[in-house]
Amino acid sequence: xxxxxxxxxxxxxxxxxxxxxxxxxxxxxxARVSQWQPAVNAFVTVMAEQxxxxxxxxxxxxxxxxxxxxLHGVPLAHKDMFHRAGRAxxxxxxxxxxxxxxxxxxxxxxxxxxxxxxxxxxxxxxALGPTGHNAFLGDCRNPWNTDHIACGSSSGGGAAxxxxxxxxxxxxxxxxxxxxxxxxxxxxxxKPTNGRVTRTGMMPLSHSVDVPGILARSAGDIAALLQxxxxxxxxxxxxxxxxxxxxxxxxxxxxxxLRVGIPDNYFLERVxxxxxxxxxxxxxxLASLGAQLVGVRVPYAxxxxxxxxxxxxxxxxxxxxxxxxxxxxxYAPQVRVRAATGLAIPAPVYLQAQQLRPVxxxxxVREVFGACDVLHLPTLGIPVPTLAxxxxxxxxxxxxxxxxxxxxxxxxxxxGLPALSxxxxxxxxxLPTSFQLVxxxxxxxxxxxxxxxxxxxxxxxxxxxxxxxxxxxxR
Amino acid sequence: xxxxxxxxxxxxxxxxxxEWVDEATAQRIAAGVVAAIAAVMASLHEPxxxxxxxxxxxxxxxxxALAGELE
Numbered sequence: 007x008x009x010x011x012x013x014x015x016x017x018x019x020x021x022x023x024x025x026x027x028x029x030x031x032x033x034x035x036x037a038r039v040s041q042w043q044p045a046v047n048a049f050v051t052v053m054a055e056q057x058x059x060x061x062x063x064x065x066x067x068x069x070x071x072x073x074x075x076x077l078h079g080v081p082l083a084h085k086d087m088f089h090r091a092g093r094a095x096x097x098x099x100x101x102x103x104x105x106x107x108x109x110x111x112x113x114x115x116x117x118x119x120x121x122x123x124x125x126x127x128x129x130x131x132x133a134l135g136p137t138g139h140n141a142f143l144g145d146c147r148n149p150w151n152t153d154h155i156a157c158g159s160s161s162g163g164g165a166a167x168x169x170x171x172x173x174x175x176x177x178x179x180x181x182x183x184x185x186x187x188x189x190x191x192x193x194x195x196x197k198p199t200n201g202r203v204t205r206t207g208m209m210p211l212s213h214s215v216d217v218p219g220i221l222a223r224s225a226g227d228i229a230a231l232l233q234x235x236x237x238x239x240x241x242x243x244x245x246x247x248x249x250x251x252x253x254x255x256x257x258x259x260x261x262x263x264l265r266v267g268i269p270d271n272y273f274l275e276r277v278x279x280x281x282x283x284x285x286x287x288x289x290x291x292l293a294s295l296g297a298q299l300v301g302v303r304v305p306y307a308x309x310x311x312x313x314x315x316x317x318x319x320x321x322x323x324x325x326x327x328x329x330x331x332x333x334x335x336x337y338a339p340q341v342r343v344r345a346a347t348g349l350a351i352p353a354p355v356y357l358q359a360q361q362l363r364p365v366x367x368x369x370x371v372r373e374v375f376g377a378c379d380v381l382h383l384p385t386l387g388i389p390v391p392t393l394a395x396x397x398x399x400x401x402x403x404x405x406x407x408x409x410x411x412x413x414x415x416x417x418x419x420x421x422g423l424p425a426l427s428x429x430x431x432x433x434x435x436x437l438p439t440s441f442q443l444v445x446x447x448x449x450x451x452x453x454x455x456x457x458x459x460x461x462x463x464x465x466x467x468x469x470x471x472x473x474x475x476x477x478x479x480x481r
Numbered sequence: 482x483x484x485x486x487x488x489x490x491x492x493x494x495x496x497x498x499x500e501w502v503d504e505a506t507a508q509r510i511a512a513g514v515v516a517a518i519a520a521v522m523a524s525l526h527e528p529x530x531x532x533x534x535x536x537x538x539x540x541x542x543x544x545x546a547l548a549g550e551l552e
Binding site: 199200201214244246248306309311312313315316319327330331334335339342343346347349350351352355357358359360361362363364365366367368371375422446447448449452 | 485489490493494497498499501502506509510511513514516517518519520521523524525531532533535536537539540541542543544545547548549
C-alpha cells in the first residue's frame, strides 16, 4: 500500500515502527497539497517549513526512544478557526478579529499527542453556511468532482482529508458542519456529545450549540483523534467530568445483538432513490453482522432543526452584532443575513428554546433509546449538489436545496447527542453518500464500534478521488 | 402560519443600530424568525411538566444523567 492510501492509524504505526520517517510522510502530504490545491482550494495557509522542522524533531525523538503518543509525527490540518498563539485565524472572513494570545485546547492536546500541523483549512465564512462557498477565500471544491460542493462549514477538512492531503482534521459542528463535509467526500465525520470535547480557543458561532468535530478516513482514525482530545477542560465550564472511555478498544467489540433503530417518521422522507439504495445496503451489512434492525418512532423530529436555529440565530447575532454594526460590508450578503437573523428573535423565545432542550432531550432518549441502541438514518438525503445549484443567485430551488442539506443533521445539535457520518457508497452522479449513526449521550464508543463493524465488511473507506478527473472539471 | 412584516424587522434592526439592514434583508430575516418561533411554540404545546422551572444550565447535567454505561 502506498503512503497516501494509509489511514491515520496506519501512518502513525509506520512512523512509530520507523518503517517511514515523519519527514517522509510530511513531504508526501506536501507534494499532494501542491498537486490538489489548485483544484479543490482546501488550504488557507500551508506551513511547509514549520511542519518539516517539527517532523525532524519528531524523528529525532523516536530515534532516542521517545514517543509523544498516538499521533506522533502524523500531519493534520484544521478548520481555520482554532486559535494558535500569535497566529491570526481568518475564520473564513475578511472581518475576522485580531489574533489570539492563546492556543486552543484542542490544538494543544493534539500537539501533546505528537501531531504535526501542516496548515490551516478553508471554511464557510464564520462557519455560517452548509455549502462550502466562500467569497473571501474562494469556494472549496469537492475532490470527487470539482463542479460539486464540499459542503460546510468545515469544507476544507472534507476536501483535504478525502484528497489524502492530511490524515485527519478538526472542524466545528453547529448544524452538521463536520458530518456534511464528511458525507459528501466519503469520510467519517463525528459530532461528539456536547461537553465531550472542549471549545476553548475555538471561534464561537453559537455558545450553547457549537461542538468541535472530527473528519478522518476510518473509524479507528476518529477514535484516535477523539481519544487524545476528549475530556474535561477547566477552561471550558461546559465540558463534562465523565470519564473518557478507551475508544480504540471499543472498536474491537462485536455488534451482534445490538439494536439498530430505523426511523418510522421524518428522516426517511424526501430521500433520493440512489441514497436510499445505499442506506438499504448499509442496513443489510449491519444485519449480516448480527445487528437487530428495529423500527423506531422519532419524537419532535419535524421541529428539531428549527429549535436549533432559534438558539443558533440568537447566539450568532449576539456574537456578530457588534461586528455587523461596524463592518457589515465585509460580510458576504448571505452570511450577513444568517448572522443577523437573531436580531429579531424575541428573548422569551430564545429562553424557551433553551428551557425545552433538557426536557425534549429526556423525552427523546427515553422513547428512542428505550427501543434501540443506535439510530441509523441519512446524513444527507440527496445526492451532492453542484456549486452552481447552491450559489447565491442560483436556480429558484436553491433555498430548498440548501434547507435539505441540514434536514437530518441540525436536530441532533439541538439535542446535544453524538452523531457519526459513515461512508456507504456512491450515488448516480458518482459522488459519495453515507449513513448517520446517533446514540445516547456520551455513547461515541458505541457509534465507533458500529462504524468499525461496517467498515470491516466494506471497502468504501479505501476508495479515493483521482486528481485527473478533478483537474479536467476544474475551472 | 403568521407572518412577520419586514418593516418590524427593520425597526428592530435600527434599534440595535444595524443601519445596513435593507428591505430585502429584512424579508429574509423575517422568514427565518417566523419558522424558528413556530417550532418553539409548537414544542411548548407538547406536554412538558416542569418546563418553566428548568434552568438552561441544566443541559450538561441532563446529558450526563442520560449517559449509558460507558464502554
